[in-house]
Structure formats: structure tokens, C-alpha cells
Amino acid sequence: MLDLALLVQYGPALLRGFGVTILCWGAGCLIGMVLGFVLMLLRQLPVKPLRWIIRAYIEVIRGTPFLIQLFLLYSGGPSIGLRLEATTAGILGLGLYGSAYFAEIFRAGYQAVPKGQVEAALSLGMSYGSILRRVIVPAMLVSTIPAIVNMMAILTKETVVLSIITVPELMYEMQTMAAETFATFETILGMALFYWLLVEVVSRLGRRLEARVTRFLTHASPQGSSTETATARA
Amino acid sequence: MKFSVIIDALPYLLGAAVTTIWVSLLGVLLGQVIGVAVCVARQSGGRAADMAGGVYVSFFRGVPLLIQLLLIYYMLPLIGIDVPPLVASIAALGLASGAYVSEIYRGALNAVPHGQSEAALALGFPGRSIWARILLPQAFRISVPALVNELILLLKASSLISVVGVAELTRTSQTISASNYRPLEIYLAAGLIYLAINGALALFGTLVERRLQQA
Numbered sequence: 001m002l003d004l005a006l007l008v009q010y011g012p013a014l015l016r017g018f019g020v021t022i023l024c025w026g027a028g029c030l031i032g033m034v035l036g037f038v039l040m041l042l043r044q045l046p047v048k049p050l051r052w053i054i055r056a057y058i059e060v061i062r063g064t065p066f067l068i069q070l071f072l073l074y075s076g077g078p079s080i081g082l083r084l085e086a087t088t089a090g091i092l093g094l095g096l097y098g099s100a101y102f103a104e105i106f107r108a109g110y111q112a113v114p115k116g117q118v119e120a121a122l123s124l125g126m127s128y129g130s131i132l133r134r135v136i137v138p139a140m141l142v143s144t145i146p147a148i149v150n151m152m153a154i155l156t157k158e159t160v161v162l163s164i165i166t167v168p169e170l171m172y173e174m175q176t177m178a179a180e181t182f183a184t185f186e187t188i189l190g191m192a193l194f195y196w197l198l199v200e201v202v203s204r205l206g207r208r209l210e211a212r213v214t215r216f217l218t219h220a221s222p223q224g225s226s227t228e229t230a231t232a233r234a
Numbered sequence: 235m236k237f238s239v240i241i242d243a244l245p246y247l248l249g250a251a252v253t254t255i256w257v258s259l260l261g262v263l264l265g266q267v268i269g270v271a272v273c274v275a276r277q278s279g280g281r282a283a284d285m286a287g288g289v290y291v292s293f294f295r296g297v298p299l300l301i302q303l304l305l306i307y308y309m310l311p312l313i314g315i316d317v318p319p320l321v322a323s324i325a326a327l328g329l330a331s332g333a334y335v336s337e338i339y340r341g342a343l344n345a346v347p348h349g350q351s352e353a354a355l356a357l358g359f360p361g362r363s364i365w366a367r368i369l370l371p372q373a374f375r376i377s378v379p380a381l382v383n384e385l386i387l388l389l390k391a392s393s394l395i396s397v398v399g400v401a402e403l404t405r406t407s408q409t410i411s412a413s414n415y416r417p418l419e420i421y422l423a424a425g426l427i428y429l430a431i432n433g434a435l436a437l438f439g440t441l442v443e444r445r446l447q448q449a
Contacts, residue, residue: 063386063432064425065393067404072425075411076418079235160298164397171300185308192297192305199296 010177017173020087024169025159027091029152032098039099040106041132054103061100066161069093074165090162090169098155105147109140145213149206156202157195170194239419243410247420250406251427257324257402258389264328265388266381269335274365276336277343287336294333300394302326307398323395331388338380342373375446382439386432393428403427 007014043054061069073082073096074089084092113136121131163171171191178187276287294302303326310317310325317325346369354364374381396405407424411417 060425060429063390063429065390065404065428067393067396068407068421068425068428071404071408071417072421076421079416079418157298160300161394163300171298185305185312188301188304188308192293192301195298195301196293196296200292 006177006181006183010173010181013173013177014170017168017170020167021159021169021171024087024091024094024162024167025156028094028098028159029155031091031095032102032151032155033148035095035099036102036104037106039103040110043103043107044110058100058103061097062104066093066097066158067164069097070161070165086162086165086167090159090165090167093165094155094158094162097158098151101151101154102148105144105151106140108147109144110136112143113139142214145206145210149203149210152206153199153202156199160195236416236419239414239416240423243414243420243423246406246410247403247423247427250401250403251431253400254389254392254402254404254428255431257320257395257400258327258385258392260324261327261331261388261392262385264324265331265335265384268328268332269339270370272332272336273339273343274370276340278361278365291333291336294330295337299326299330299391300397302330303394303398319395319398319400323392323398323400327388327392327395330391331384334384334387335381338377338384339370339373342377342380343369345376346372378443378446379439382435382442385439386435389431389435390428 039054039058043051045051070089070093073093074084074086077084077089117135117139118131121135126134159169160171162169163175166172174187174191178184181187272287272290275283277284279287297305303323306326306329307319307322310322350368350372351364354368359368392402393404396402396408399405401409403424407420411420414420
């Protein structure tokens with residue numbers, strides 16, 4: 001089995017790699033969610049060409065492999081003057097990839113907000129900005145948290161693909177270690193177990209967050225339909 | 235952008251796309267077999283089978299596909315099975331897909347009314363034919379949209395087998411763009427081919443779904 005001395009020797013590199021993995025994941029999720037939310041909002045505007053463009057963007061991202069998107073960004077980018085470092089390209093790629101999925105998740109959440117709530121808010125004289133902030137987004141959050149958590153777990157797994165465009169994340173460092181020590185199988189097995197644990201932790205934390213957010217919103221609006229959504233799913 | 239580059243490379247890319255398609259199809263077929271077996275074993279094989287199935291599903295859904303692929307690729311020679319990368323890749327895709335498919339079937343089985351298997355029992359059907367003639371056909375029909383979705387996901391995931399050197403669409407694009415220094419055009423073309431295949435699959439899925447609804 002794996003020599004423990006190797007772990008001591010390669011420990012710092014693996015730890016650094018894990019840091020890069022977390023950085024790429026965190027930044028990628030953030031970009032993906034923000035961009036996804038903006039895309040979802042823009043899609044609500046009554047401008048037909050804009051809708052088509054956003055729809056095409058989402059279909060293209062969801063219909064092509066993540067790896068091809070990364071190659072296009074990292075290797076194809078310089079042809080149009082877009083020269084990115086591997087890690088930057090990786091974060092941006094992960095963010096763009098996630099944004100299409102998040103946009104769809106948010107759209108489903110937006111549509112699930114009862115019309116009557118928005119109409120009620122309008123008739124109370126609330127501005128669109130404050131309707132969005134105080135009515136739509138909270139209700140959306142409740143109904144979409146499971147899907148968001150699921151997507152974040154998927155993105156955790158996708159970070160591994162970044163190793164192919166030489167982002168020095170955990171998988172990349174692990175492959176370097178495997179190549180230098182010839183302990184290939186043991187290293188990969190260790191890595192499999194590690195990622196299994198990591199994805200499990202992300203999902204568990206997500207479920208806890210879900211319970212938390214749901215409870216908070218239930219207390220905040222005891223008669224709102226967000227309560228109904230929450231109890232209907234539980 | 236030089237479109238002549240794409241035209242020149244197109245025959246190779248399309249040839250590679252055919253490899254992508256049949257590798258994915260074989261992966262999905264293997265995944266179906268494994269998925270149905272795991273699902274049936276978990277439902278009717280007692281506690282130990284359920285737990286083993288649960289670990290299988292959790293592992294293959296929790297570990298990134300790239301790592302699964304490398305694991306299988308390096309593990310098979312260690313246990314004395316020397317197979318070409320292509321076979322290892324199909325095995326990896328099938329094992330990964332099987333985990334998702336077994337969950338799809340589990341969900342679909344829950345949607346088949348309980349009375350169905352009770353009625354079959356009352357009519358004296360033996361256990362195996364309740365599965366083969368009552369439960370699985372109905373579960374299959376319910377799960378068609380999810381299964382087509384799974385095929386599309388697997389087709390995209392198959393780009394990862396380029397890492398172990400299988401000359402499918404992604405690998406071939408890499409090879410071509412490394413020789414003509416036109417990565418932008420080549421990867422763009424590859425992306426469009428993936429998009430076209432997935433679009434066709436989605437259309438096919440809608441047609442099958444409509445057909446099954448009529449039946």
C-alpha cells in the first residue's frame with residue numbers, strides 16, 4: 001500500500017493543490033450564481049432578441065462537454081486575444097459552465113413564486129427592486145436551495161477536470177505525485193476516497209443549510225406561501 | 235477565424251464523433267444492465283444486497299468520473315486483466331451510468347402503483363415474472379425522459395476518456411489542433427458537433443416519449 005513517507009513528502013504540494021481546488025470551486029460557484037441570476041433576470045425582460053441570445057447561450061453550455069469549453073477558453077482564447085493563465089481560465093470556465101445551470105435553476109424558482117404575491121406587492125406600491133429583494137428572492141431561495149446545493153456538489157466534481165488544462169489543483173498535484181513515485185493505483189484510490197468524502201461533506205452541509213434557510217423563512221413569513229413550499233417538500 | 239481549417243478537419247472530426255457515439259451507446263447499454271440489476275437487487279435481495287448497492291451508488295455518484303476512469307484504467311492490469319483503453323473507458327462509463335440509472339429506476343418504481351404488484355401476486359405470478367412483466371416495463375416507460383437525459387449526460391462525459399488516449403471527438407480535436415495550431419476553430423467545430431448530436435438525441439427522446447404515451 002501507499003508509503004506514508006510519501007504523504008509526508010508530498011503533503012505540502014497536495015495541501016496547496018487542495019487550496020487551489022477550493023479556490024476554483026468557491027470562485028466558480030460565485031461567478032456561476034451571480035451570472036446565472038443576472039441571466040435569469042435579463043430573460044424576464046420583454047426583449048425578444050435578448051431572450052433568444054440567452055437561451056442559445058444556455059443551450060450551448062448545457063449541450064457541450066465541460067472539457068471542450070475549457071479547451072476553447074484556454075487554448076482557443078489566445079486566437080482572439082484572450083490570454084489567460086490556467087487557473088484564471090479554470091475559474092472562468094467553471095463559472096460560465098455553472099451559470100447556464102444556475103440560470104435554469106433560478107428561472108424555475110422565479111416561476112414558482114405565486115403571481116398573487118407579486119401582484120399583492122405591486123398593489124401595495126412596492127418598487128420592482130424591492131419586490132425582487134423582499135418577495136421574489138426569499139421565496140426563490142426556499143424552493144431552489146436543494147437544486148443549488150446539488151449543482152454545487154456537481155461543480156465540486158467538475159474541478160477535477162481543470163487538471164487537464166494544467167490548473168495546479170489537487171488532482172493535478174496527485175497525478176504529479178503518481179508519476180514521480182510510480183504508486184499510481186494507490187494514489188488514485190486515495191484520491192477517489194478523498195473526493196467521495198468531499199462531495200459527501202458538501203451535500204451534508206448543503207442539506208443543513210437548506211434546513212436552516214427554510215426554518216428561518218418559515219418563521220419570517222408564517223402565512224406566506226414560502227411556508228407552504230417548505231412544508232410541501234419536507 | 236479561418237473556416238477552411240474546419241472544412242479540412244471535418245472528415246476526421248466526424249469519424250471521431252462516430253466513435254464518441256458508439257462508445258456512449260455501449261456505456262449506456264452497460265449502465266442499463268448494471269442499473270436494473272442493482273435496482274432489483276436492492277429492492278428484493280435483502281439487507282446486505284441493499285447496503286452493497288447503496289455503497290456502489292454512493293461511490294459512483296460521489297467520485298468524479300475522471301478519477302473513476304483512471305482508477306479502472308490502472309486497476310484492471312493490476313488484477314491481471316489487460317484491456318485496451320477503449321474497453322476500460324466503456325467499463326468506466328457503464329459503471330458510472332449504472333449508479334445513476336439504478337436511482338432513476340428506483341424513482342420510477344415508486345411511481346408504479348402498489349396495487350399492480352399486489353394484483354399480480356394475487357393472480358399467482360411468481361416473483362421473477364412480476365419484475366419482468368409488470369414492474370420493469372412500467373418503470374421503463376416512466377423513466378424514458380430521465381434515461382434520454384442520462385444518455386446526453388454520458389455523451390458529454392465521454393469527452394473525459396480522451397485522457398486515457400481513446401481517439402474520440404475530444405482527443406481527435408486535441409490532436410488536430412496540436413498539429414495545425416488552430417485550437418479555436420477546431421474546438422468550436424467539435425463543440426458544434428457535440429451540440430448537434432445532443433440536439434438529435436433530445437429530439438429522439440421527445441419522439442419516443444410521445445410514442446410511448448400513445449401506447
